[in-house]
Structure formats: structure tokens, C-alpha cells
Amino acid sequence: MSGLTRKNTRYAPAGIDDAMTSDPGEAPEPQLPTLGARGWARWTWRQLTSMRVALLLLMLLAVAAVPGSVLPQRGQDPAKVLTYLGEHPTSGKWLDRLGLFGVYTSPWFSAIYLLLFVSLIGCILPRVAAHLRNLRGRPPRTPSRFARFPALASGTSTASPDDVADAVAAALRRRRLFRVDVGAEPAKDARPEIRTVAAERGYLRETGNLVFHIALVGLLISVASGQLLHYRGQALVTQGRGFANAVVDYDTFDKGAWFRPESLSPFSLTLDDFSSEFATDAVAFAQSRDFTASVTVTPAGGGTTSQHTIKVNHPLEIDGAKIYLQGNGFAPEVTVKDADGQVAFAGRVPFIPEDTMYTSRGVIKVPDVSAGLEQIGLTGYFLPTAQIDDDGSARSVFPQPTNPMLVLQVWTGDLGLDDGVPQNVYQLDTANMTAVTGDDGVRAQVIVKPGETVDLPDGLGTLTLGADVPRYVALDLRYDPSLAWVLTFALLALAGLGVSLFTPRRRVWLRTWALPDGGTHVELAGLARGDDTGLQGEVDRAFAAVPGLRPPPDDDADNYQEDPR
Amino acid sequence: MTLAQLGEVSTTLVWGALASLTIALVAFAVDLARRTDVRAEHRSKAVSTAAQRELVGAVTAGASAATPTPSAVAEPVETTPRRRAAGIAMSTTTLGAFLLLVGIVTRGIAAGRTPWANMYEFTLVGSFVAVTVFLIVNRLRDVQFLGAFVTGLAAVFLTMGLNVFYIAAMGVQPALQSYWLVLHVGVAITAAGVFTVAFTASVLQLLRTARDAGSGWLGTWHWLDRVPAPANLEALSFRLNAVGFVLWTFTIIGGSIWAEHAWGRYWGWDPKEVWSFVIWVVYAGYLHARTTRGWSGTRAAWFVVVGFACVIWNFTGVNLVFNGKHSYSGLN
Ligand code: HEM
Numbered sequence: 001m002s003g004l005t006r007k008n009t010r011y012a013p014a015g016i017d018d019a020m021t022s023d024p025g026e027a028p029e030p031q032l033p034t035l036g037a038r039g040w041a042r043w044t045w046r047q048l049t050s051m052r053v054a055l056l057l058l059m060l061l062a063v064a065a066v067p068g069s070v071l072p073q074r075g076q077d078p079a080k081v082l083t084y085l086g087e088h089p090t091s092g093k094w095l096d097r098l099g100l101f102g103v104y105t106s107p108w109f110s111a112i113y114l115l116l117f118v119s120l121i122g123c124i125l126p127r128v129a130a131h132l133r134n135l136r137g138r139p140p141r142t143p144s145r146f147a148r149f150p151a152l153a154s155g156t157s158t159a160s161p162d163d164v165a166d167a168v169a170a171a172l173r174r175r176r177l178f179r180v181d182v183g184a185e186p187a188k189d190a191r192p193e194i195r196t197v198a199a200e201r202g203y204l205r206e207t208g209n210l211v212f213h214i215a216l217v218g219l220l221i222s223v224a225s226g227q228l229l230h231y232r233g234q235a236l237v238t239q240g241r242g243f244a245n246a247v248v249d250y251d252t253f254d255k256g257a258w259f260r261p262e263s264l265s266p267f268s269l270t271l272d273d274f275s276s277e278f279a280t281d282a283v284a285f286a287q288s289r290d291f292t293a294s295v296t297v298t299p300a301g302g303g304t305t306s307q308h309t310i311k312v313n314h315p316l317e318i319d320g321a322k323i324y325l326q327g328n329g330f331a332p333e334v335t336v337k338d339a340d341g342q343v344a345f346a347g348r349v350p351f352i353p354e355d356t357m358y359t360s361r362g363v364i365k366v367p368d369v370s371a372g373l374e375q376i377g378l379t380g381y382f383l384p385t386a387q388i389d390d391d392g393s394a395r396s397v398f399p400q401p402t403n404p405m406l407v408l409q410v411w412t413g414d415l416g417l418d419d420g421v422p423q424n425v426y427q428l429d430t431a432n433m434t435a436v437t438g439d440d441g442v443r444a445q446v447i448v449k450p451g452e453t454v455d456l457p458d459g460l461g462t463l464t465l466g467a468d469v470p471r472y473v474a475l476d477l478r479y480d481p482s483l484a485w486v487l488t489f490a491l492l493a494l495a496g497l498g499v500s501l502f503t504p505r506r507r508v509w510l511r512t513w514a515l516p517d518g519g520t521h522v523e524l525a526g527l528a529r530g531d532d533t534g535l536q537g538e539v540d541r542a543f544a545a546v547p548g549l550r551p552p553p554d555d556d557a558d559n560y561q562e563d564p565r
Numbered sequence: 566m567t568l569a570q571l572g573e574v575s576t577t578l579v580w581g582a583l584a585s586l587t588i589a590l591v592a593f594a595v596d597l598a599r600r601t602d603v604r605a606e607h608r609s610k611a612v613s614t615a616a617q618r619e620l621v622g623a624v625t626a627g628a629s630a631a632t633p634t635p636s637a638v639a640e641p642v643e644t645t646p647r648r649r650a651a652g653i654a655m656s657t658t659t660l661g662a663f664l665l666l667v668g669i670v671t672r673g674i675a676a677g678r679t680p681w682a683n684m685y686e687f688t689l690v691g692s693f694v695a696v697t698v699f700l701i702v703n704r705l706r707d708v709q710f711l712g713a714f715v716t717g718l719a720a721v722f723l724t725m726g727l728n729v730f731y732i733a734a735m736g737v738q739p740a741l742q743s744y745w746l747v748l749h750v751g752v753a754i755t756a757a758g759v760f761t762v763a764f765t766a767s768v769l770q771l772l773r774t775a776r777d778a779g780s781g782w783l784g785t786w787h788w789l790d791r792v793p794a795p796a797n798l799e800a801l802s803f804r805l806n807a808v809g810f811v812l813w814t815f816t817i818i819g820g821s822i823w824a825e826h827a828w829g830r831y832w833g834w835d836p837k838e839v840w841s842f843v844i845w846v847v848y849a850g851y852l853h854a855r856t857t858r859g860w861s862g863t864r865a866a867w868f869v870v871v872g873f874a875c876v877i878w879n880f881t882g883v884n885l886v887f888n889g890k891h892s893y894s895g896l897n
Contacts, residue, residue: 069839311739530856
């Protein structure tokens with residue numbers, strides 16, 4: 001029987017090595033066809049859906065996933081990719097062409113898993129059909145020879161063949177695991193009538209296996225639909241302020257191809273308070289222990305507001321979207337008056353933490369100085385617990401604001417905000433600016449504590465730091481309608497896998513006939529799918545149900561007797 | 566006793582476990598070598614095939630229940646005083662597992678949390694699971710021939726843990742404060758422990774197959790003749806790997822659920838996620854290979870070797886080399 005003409009009642013993927021589905025004499029692989037285009041198409045399909053190709057594609061998938069853990073990836077860390085490209089200009093360019101900075105969206109990675117899933121679907125559909133027929137079918141007929149089976153038992157009984165067959169069938173039926181058929185082969189020539197029992201259990205194994213594979217397809221489809229429908233927005237919110245769930249209110253916003261702005265539910269959220277805790281013991285000094293943001297949510301279209309907390313591991317869910325606490329820091333309130341005494345800047349400036357002590361970096365851009373004056377830029381650090389060393393360098397020694405201080409350098413010139421090119425708010429473009437130096441030629445540094453007002457060098461004006469240092473949180477809002485499906489299919493796959501791997505699929509057969517010199521010969525055989533250490537026990541249990549067993553004549557392990565033909 | 570002192574008690578217990586497992590390793594090795602001597606003495610007596618069958622369960626054999634089980638006939642040598650080494654090995658293994666368990670519990674109390682949150686603790690729990698799986702399987706059928714390898718690997722893990730990965734007991738950052746730390750990480754380490762024992766069986770399978778095929782460089786390793794036939798080793802490895810694979814599948818699903826809570830996405834191809842995926846695909850490939858004509862046996866065993874290498878890499882290199890969200894080694 002060639003692979004191409006296999007009868008579809010017993011479908012199995014080409015190349016499967018399984019005692020239950022393949023005949024030993026079967027040709028291992030379909031022969032190359034001589035049938036023209038259609039024959040080739042069928043042959044190719046059969047190859048693609050064969051176990052061997054599935055295995056090959058699985059191996060390829062494992063190998064193809066690796067480079068994405070070694071090289072920086074655009075999807076995860078675009079800045080790192082830029083750094084890498086800068087450091088390796090030639091090799092980087094080639095790696096980039098090969099898609100190695102975006103492995104998981106690259107054409108070759110996609111090709112591997114899509115082929116795998118085509119193979120998978122091509123494999124499951126006929127298996128489902130065959131399994132459905134199987135579920136309604138009967139156990140396979142009792143084979144005439146038992147010698148080739150891996151588990152055997154035989155002996156002699158004083159009971160009649162009918163009683164033996166009935167007793168064994170009853171024992172097999174007892175736990176409702178087996179589907180059992182009792183039969184007979186009529187006497188022929190010198191051979192007496194033979195009573196047979198054919199029993200099979202573990203149909204659930206194939207069911208589990210199919211559920212597992214189908215769930216994988218469901219998982220892929222759910223993940224893909226999530227990619228198309230999702231959106232994610234990030235917003236930096238300071239204490240007492242808030243944002244509305246609208247595309248324009250986010251600092252960054254990603255969306256899938258099928259996203260519609262209407263699907264944003266227009267609620268709004270205010271950050272009432274933020275608190276953090278850090279370890280103070282010597283072992284884990286300054287390690288973070290808790291972050292809690294307290295927020296007030298105003299539902300879409302007004303209505304009653306409600307209070308919530310958001311913590312790491314405990315996102316807040318509003319209208320199907322989840323809001324995560326992704327980061328936090330300090331946003332000191334800074335007021336700058338220019339040389340004319342006019343308020344040129346007033347506002348909260350978020351400083352981004354750069355280390356575990358929250359030594360935080362930030363930039364203050366002061367464009368709106370009085371006419372005729374140069375614009376001012378300030379860069380530097382906010383230090384929650386400042387410590388100034390003898391050499392004048394300042395750093396933070398604890399993440400909480402026990403001794404807050406702002407240490408800034410001053411630049412004057414053109415901030416470059418008027419060219420219309422969008423600028424990073426956390427970077428100062430110093431191309432057209434000069435650093436302000438003191439009389440000694442050393443860069444001037446402004447040091448200010450909350451509630452203080454200090455003069456800027458060179459008579460540029462004054463800077464006031466607000467008495468309270470507000471905190472900010474980085475919130476990440478995410479909406480992905482596929483999540484429930486992804487979870488469902490993942491759990492189905494897990495369940496199917498467990499059932500498939502741990503449900504034994506076994507067949508047990510009995511042949512029994514009257515011996516010419518009295519007594520009844522009894523023999524049992526068992527066959528299982530895959531390695532099954534319990535198979536012999538199953539056969540032994542069925543054998544133990546034989547009534548009137550005679551003790552064995554000797555301890556020869558092979559007192560098994562051939563069919564009397 | 567202060568918590569810091571309790572942490573030190575835990576460390577001392579782990580050193581004790583390491584010592585105990587090292588003694589077990591030596592005793593198991595002595596026992597394997599002695600079995601070989603015994604085998605040499607009895608070489609004239611053709612070793613009954615039944616004896617081999619019986620070692621890992623009669624998967625391929627046609628033993629009948631109507632006849633006495635072959636074990637009675639097969640190995641009278643098993644009960645001679647020469648097996649004293651095996652007795653020492655089993656008791657020191659059990660003691661080692663017990664010391665390790667107490668060490669893990671005291672560590673958890675000292676840190677005030679689940680004791681598997683950094684690499685040092687992974688080595689403790691992983692070794693404990695590997696040794697315990699070995700002890701449990703050994704209750705069901707005789708797998709003492711694996712003892713030297715399992716205790717050996719556990720001793721290597723613990724040595725690495727105590728000398729390279731050690732950090733004092735402490736609490737964890739907010740992202741780790743979740744019951745998923747118990748479930749996801751606990752199951753991941755359990756899977757690794759199970760994979761460890763399966764790996765030893767597959768390595769023995771490969772060595773035994775090579776020796777049976779007349780491989781020259783294994784010529785003097787007579788003890789290999791005393792381990793079960795490759796088919797039985799493969800069956801043992803498969804049963805363990807099947808359990809390991811289900812646990813690993815759960816690890817990945819649980820990790821994704823946790824990532825969804827903690828990081829706002831269930832999958833992001835973080836290095837740890839990449840390698841967990843690679844491990845999963847390699848073991849899925851292994852399960853396929855076993856049922857693909859021409860790929861079961863030796864080739865399937867190589868999948869186990871590669872898969873286990875990925876597991877080890879995932880628990881060590883990925884934490885130390887790559888800088889992902891999972892860098893919780895507590896080192897740096
Ligand atoms: C997405 C790709 C695939 C993955 C991850 C995968 C994974 C698995 C796993 C883990 C098993 C063992 C667990 C069980 O028995 O349920 C398995 C079994 C099986 N797979 Fe796949 N598979 C994939 C694709 C395929 C394809 C394309 C085919 C068809 C050629 C296939 C055919 C089979 C068969 C017949 C079995 C049963 C083997 C047995 O009898 O134990 N699989 N698969």
C-alpha cells in the first residue's frame with residue numbers, strides 16, 4: 001500500500017512510527033509520482049503534511065528563534081538596535097537586511113511557522129475525520145497470531161472456552177475503560193472453534209492529541225487577531241493631574257491594523273497620590289518593595305467617579321482596557337524668571353531615574369524669555385537624597401526624597417524649537433547653545449532645594465523650586481480583545497496534551513479454544529500506542545479473570561502455544 | 566535566632582546536603598564499578614535477557630504472568646554484601662535530599678517569601694527536585710544505575726550555587742510579589758529537575774547504544790553493560806520527559822499570564838521567553854521524533870541532550886549574559 005493510495009479509514013500522517021496505525025509491510029514513504037502536475041501537487045502536499053517535515057520545521061523554528069535573543073530587537077529595544085548599528089556599521093547593515101533585528105516579524109521566521117501550521121492543519125483534518133469514524137467503530141478484529149505482540153499471557157483452564165471468553169470480556173468491561181467485542185471463529189478442518197475477545201481503550205488519547213493540535217491553531221489565530229485589534233498608549237501623569245483615554249492624550253500610541261479610534265472608551269483618570277517603599281536593611285538596601293498609585297476614574301460620559309489603586313502585578317481594568325503602572329519618578333515644580341523678572345517658564349518637569357537610587361536626569365527648556373534675551377536650557381539631575389562629596393560631585397544615596405536637591409548646568413542660545421522638527425523633551429539640543437561658565441572658566445552649576453529661589457549665573461534670572469516635589473507615574477494602557485481566546489486555547493492545548501500523553505491507548509485480545517486432551521487453552525495479547533509500561537499489567541489483569549486456571553506446568557517463560565492449525 | 570542567622574543556618578544545611586550527595590555520588594560510582602566486577606565474574610553464565618527486561622519494566626518483553634517473574638532467577642548477586650555501597654549511596658542521597666529540603670524551607674523563612682526567586686535558590690530547588698524524582702522513580706522500579714549521574718549533577722548544581730550564584734536571603738521587588746512566583750517559577754524548576762533525571766537516562770541510552778555498536782572509546786566502560794537496554798532507557802526517559810514537557814507547557818502559560826499582569830503583555834520575546842520557547846519546541850520535536858519513522862531511538866535521545874542543554878542555558882546564561890526583564894539573578 002503506497003502513501004498515495006492509503007485507504008482513508010485508517011489515516012495516519014506519512015512517516016509516523018506507530019504500532020497501531022501502520023502495517024509493518026507498508027512502504028515507508030510515498031514513491032515519486034509519474035502522474036503529472038496533479039500527482040506532483042498531491043505528492044508535495046503529502047510531504048508537507050508528513051511527520052518528517054513537521055519535525056524538520058519544528059527544528060528550524062527552534063534554531064530560527066535563537067538570534068532574536070542574541071541581537072537587539074527593534075520590537076523590544078529600538079534604541080539598542082541603533083547603538084548596535086552605530087558600533088558595527090558594515091556587519092550591522094547586513095544583519096539588518098537579513099531581518100535579524102526583527103527576527104520574530106521577519107519573512108523567514110514567519111515562513112517557518114506558517115508552513116508548520118499549514119502542515120499542522122493538513123495533518124489534523126484527515127486525522128479528525130479518521131478519529132470520528134474510529135470513535136463510532138469497534139475494536140479491531142482479533143489477530144490470528146499473537147507472537148509479535150509486546151505483551152502476552154497464556155495458560156490452561158478447566159472452564160469452557162465460552163466461559164473464559166465471557167469472564168474476560170466481563171472483566172474488561174468492568175471499569176468501563178474498554179470497548180469490548182466477543183466473537184468466534186468457526187471450526188475449520190482439524191482446528192476447533194475459537195472464541196475471541198477484542199477490546200480497546202484510550203480513544204481519548206487521540207482526542208486529546210487532536211484537541212492539543214487544534215488548540216495550537218486556535219492560539220495562533222487568537223494571537224494574530226490580537227495583533228490586529230490591539231492598542232497601547234503610554235502617558236506620564238503627575239500627582240493631582242490626569243489624562244483622558246484619547247489618542248492625543250498619550251505620549252506614545254501603538255495600534256494594530258484593524259484598530260478604530262472609536263474603540264477607545266473616553267473615560268478619564270486622575271493620579272491622586274503615589275507612594276513607594278524601599279528596603280532599608282543592610283542586605284537589600286534601597287531595593288524597591290512596593291509601588292502604589294491611587295487614582296480616581298471618571299467613567300465615559302461623566303457619571304460617578306470611583307477610586308482605585310494600581311500596583312505592579314495589579315493593573316486596573318476599565319472598559320476592557322488595562323492600565324499598568326510601568327514606572328515612576330519625580331517631577332519637580334520649577335519656575336524660571338528671566339533677566340527682566342518675567343516668568344519665562346513655570347511647570348513640572350519629569351526627571352527620569354537612571355539608577356536604583358533614583359538619581360534622575362531631566363531637562364528644562366525655557367523658550368519664552370522676554371524679547372531680546374537668549375533662550376535658556378538647563379540640564380542636570382534631581383537627587384531625592386542628595387549627598388555632595390568633597391570633590392563637589394553630587395549623587396543620590398536613597399530613592400526616597402529625604403534630602404531632595406536639583407543640580408543643574410545652564411546653557412544659553414537657541415533651543416532649536418522653532419524649526420518645526422519634533423524634539424525629544426528629555427534631551428537638550430545644544431548645537432546652537434553655549435554652556436555658561438563661571439569666572440574661573442568652570443561650568444556654572446545651580447544647586448537648589450525645595451522652597452528655595454536661587455540666582456542663575458551671569459544674571460540670567462532666577463530659578464525657584466516648589467516646596468513639594470510631586471511624583472509622577474508612567475502608565476501604560478493596553479486593550480487586547482483576544483486575551484480571553486489566547487488563554488482559552490492555551491489551556492485547551494495544555495489539557496489536550498495531558499490527556500494525550502497520559503491516557504494509555506491499549507488493545508487486548510483473547511483467543512481460547514478447547515484442547516483435544518481436555519482443558520481449555522487461553523492466550524491473551526496486548527498492544528499499546530507508544531511506550532506503555534502498564535501494558536503487561538493490563539494483560540495480566542485480564543488473564544487473572546480467567547476462571548479455573550491451572551497452575552503452570554513449569555517456569556519456562558515461553559509456555560505460549562501457537563495456534564493449532 | 567534572627568532571620569539573618571537563620572539564613573546562615575540554611576546555607577550550612579545546603580553545604581551539608583552537598584557533602585552528603587557527594588558521598589552518595591562516590592558510593593554509587595563504587596557500586597556501578599562493583600556491578601561490573603560481578604558481571605565479569607559471572608560472564609560465563611550467560612546473562613539472562615529476562616534480567617535486563619525486568620530492570621525498567623517489561624516494555625518489550627513477552628513475560629507471562631503465569632510464570633514466576635524472572636527477577637527471582639536472574640540476579641542472586643544483587644543481595645550479596647558487595648551491594649553495601651548501594652545502601653550507603655541510597656541513604657546518603659535521602660539524607661542529602663532531606664538536608665536540602667530543610668535548607669530550602671529555612672531559606673524561605675529567612676527571606677520571608679517563597680524560596681525560589683534567584684539563581685542560587687534555583688540551584689537548591691532544582692537539585693532537590695532532581696534527587697527527589699530519582700528517589701520516587703526508584704521506589705517504582707530499580708533505577709539505581711542513574712544514582713551516580715543524578716547525585717553528580719545535583720552536586721555540580723549545588724557547588725555552582727554556593728560558590729558562584731550565592732546571595733544572602735532577602736525580599737523581592739514588586740514585580741516578583743505575586744503568587745505566580747510560587748506557581749510559575751516553582752513549576753519551571755520542577756520541570757528542570759524532571760528533565761535532569763530524564764537527561765541522565767538518555768545519555769546512558771546513547772552511551773549504551775554506542776557501546777553495543779562496538780564504539781572503540783567506550784571499550785573499557787564495562788559498567789555500561791550493567792545498565793538496562795537502550796529501549797528501556799528510552800522508555801524511562803520518555804515517561805519523565807512527558808511529565809517535564811507538560812510542566813514546561815504550564816510554565817510558559819503561567820509565565821505569560823504573569824507577564825500580562827506585571828509587564829502588560831503576555832509575550833514579548835524577552836531573552837528568557839525566547840529560550841523557554843526554544844526549549845518547548847525542542848521537546849515538542851523530541852515527542853515527534855519518537856513517533857517518526859527513522860527518528861526514534863538514538864536521534865530522539867539527541868533531542869533530549871539538546872533540550873536539556875537549552876534548559877541549563879536558560880537557567881544560567883540567559884540570566885547572566887542577556888539583559889532582559891528576567892534578570893533576577895540578584896548578582897551584578
Ligand atoms: C505547531 C506545530 C506542532 C507542534 C508544536 C506539535 C507538538 C506535538 C506534541 C507536543 C506532541 C506530543 C503530545 C501528544 O501526543 O499530544 C505531538 C504529537 C503528534 N503530532 Fe504534533 N505538533 C505540531 C505539528 C504537527 C504536524 C504538522 C503533524 C502532522 C504531520 C503532527 C502530528 C502529530 C502526531 C501524529 C502526533 C502523535 C504522536 C503520538 O502518537 O504520540 N504534529 N505534536
